[in-house]
Amino acid sequence: MFDVIVVGGGVIGATILRELTKYRLKVAMVEKESDVAMGQSRANSGIVHAGYDAKEGTLKAKFNLLGNLMMPAYTQELGVKYINNGSIVVAYSPDEIDTLYELKSRGEKNGVEGLEVIDTETLRALEPNISPDACGALLAKTGGIVCPYELTIASIGNAMDNGASLYTDYEVCEIVKGVDYFIVKSIDGRELSTKIIINSAGIGSGDISKMAGDDTVHISGRKGEYILLDRESQGYCTHTIFKTPTSKGKGILISPTVDGNILLGPTAQEVDVPDTDTTSTGLDYVKQTADSMCVRVPHYNTITSFAGVRAYSDTHDFVISHSDKVEGLINVAGIESPGLTSAPAIAKYVVEELVSALLPLVENTDFDGRRQSDHYYSKLDNDSKNKIIAQDPRYGKIICRCEQITEGEIVSVIRRNPRATTIDAVKRRLRAGMGRCQGGFCQPQVAQILARELGIPLEEVTKSGKNSRLIVGKTK
């Protein structure tokens, strides 16, 4: 019997799971995919929002600000890349300037510091590639960027190092409510029992809540398509550049990523079925909008495009509460933007305020919140690298030439928490296959390393779990 099961291995579930391990609780996470961070936490903008967007008084406004303040220390402890690059909201016509002042005033009411409306000249000095149509901007100095799946993986890995269990490929199909416990069943017949369920199942959180007996959580999906440019474009812009928001939302942004790429997107398309296919109209729209925001957008450096589905609630605010209908069920649903920013603050609130109301919290004095970055090796100086290579020669063998990732690093992420068992899982942890050749050279080698380390035949290695096998059999 677990004290708490967290359903859903996105960034919200991840930060909650880690927060839970700070107390003497028996906790687990169930995730329907073969790896964590497979939903919206793998495909979003990666922005640490300053907090001027959400209306004052909303949960979004509250957790955005708190999360923004927590993020630098939180990421540092977990060895996760975070850059305080600052955000700018650009007015592309004089009548949008008023909106900038409205945003500034709203941000200040929310408690955001460092907001400043800047003129065109200052803007151009900050971002030389801004469109000639730009006529002013709101600069938010506390805006930042983080890698959403790196944060998710690191939080879960650290939670596991502190005693949490992870069940992957665990697609919940039924939840049976006992007197003071639940049985959480998966489609492949596994069963786990728990006193408390935390529902952070993203796009599936409406379904999970319903399975537990609460049909009041209504979640819809909004697809966002992105284009990613090669690191060769690093420096094209340094701030996260937004258009002035309209009633339709924040629109397309242009932003550096923590890894030095440039990200364009997202679109916002309501979808009934949460598929992550890109569309030619969506990608064209991203390109055209980017071209209207900035000049000389280096589209020729495109290395990939992708889509994510953001789950939102019909309340248009975060749903973070005890279920009114089912005791022991905590819903953390509809966590759309600024959900990534808010995650550490939401996690703290959920555990300290909501879980504590159901279970006594006793501090886990063994808790160690530090985690070595999956990227630590590449940051070492040559002498330190050579000491490691002398012990383990695999750290001298480059497998991914574009990102210069060694066999030793790949073996390490296959072995450490949360274990990488697929090509894409290795890629998300190390960037092997994420460079300009997109795995063209290294994929067969990564597949061979996975097969060897997992003790499975090469035919069983998958791209991202389930039936996504790379090869269909031997040659004649």
Added chain:
Amino acid sequence: MKNYDIIIIGGGPAGLAAAISAYDNGSRDILILEREPVLGGILNQCIHNGFGLTRFKESLTGPEYAYRFVEEVRSRGIEYMCDTTVLEVSTDKQVTAINSTKGVFSLSAKAIILAMGCRERSRGALNIAGARPAGIYSAGTAQKYVNILGQMPGKRVVILGSGDIGLIMARRMTLEGAKVLAVCEIMPHSSGLKRNIVQCLDDYGIPLYLSHTIVKIEGKDRVSGVYIAQVDEKRRPIEGTEKYFECDTVLFSVGLIPENELSKGAGVSLSPATKGPIVYDDRETSVSGIFACGNVLHVHDLVDFVSEEAEIAGVSASNYAMGKGADRRVVSTTCGNNVSYVLPQMLDTNASGMVKLYFRVNKVLPNPTIRLTSNGEDIVVKKKKIAVPGEMESIVLTPAKLQSISGDVVVSVEE
């Protein structure tokens, strides 16, 4: 730090030929650095034949072609280090590399030859819409799975792009029992060699759809099908022309890009047209003492020409290392009508030997006239039966012709 006369980065066909010619020019202190476990480069996975027809007047497989050069390197006792990846090359010709036995280490050289080859353009670079399931490979990756690992990437295949590797893989997958349903080429002409269209598609009844592209890939875990469509002159899909193919695999053969990350780090100037270094006719780059040859310089259609070019670079690097500097009188070469690039970009009209200019046309030109002019004056004029973008063209300049060049030269091809 150990010092060499010449360090060659890459032990594929370019690096091997460069090493041999540098040795034969009198250099002895040569090192080849190769990232794979064996010498030979990408030729090792090209097990089809057709290599060497120009150079050896016989049809060799890729490994056979490579082996001839590897033997020449071994018989000369030229030093090489495999399983060694170069991390950085600096303008002052220091090379930082990594391997399992030495760790990260640095070397220096009097001359460096860049011979890193090229990589395939990926699906992502084309922004093709749809899902991102398993079963999408570049043709070269599929070639590695089939030819090196003995594994089949799929059973029902659609190929985008008619580059040579794609054509070769259409045949290879067919021979291994897969069904290749279609090869789509967005251009109105193939980008591969004519002989490969005939021997790899026509002979096996594989349809080639010119002016077609893939507009959508479907599939949840694994590819389940693709939609292709005809494109207009601006290469935009024409609505209503979509065709659906049920398949489990999509291969991309949509172009090769010279791999110049190390070159950039060394401060070498690159050409936007070739994506490779800008070079003199002796294959020296914009950085003194750094030379380049093979597919890192421009993408060749035949390995025979790679070897030929690498020999030029090898001799030049050897001369440079021995302190024999060239006293150049330089003009630049530029593209005239219907020409997409000319290499070398800089020509020494004082050169004492023959100089071969390579270039490619940007469309199919029947009965073309090739013209090399300088200051409006014809230097070379020659007729051909046909010129196609998939096949490299060349003009040979004798020392006398070179001397007659009075200024920058223009290469043009007229119908």
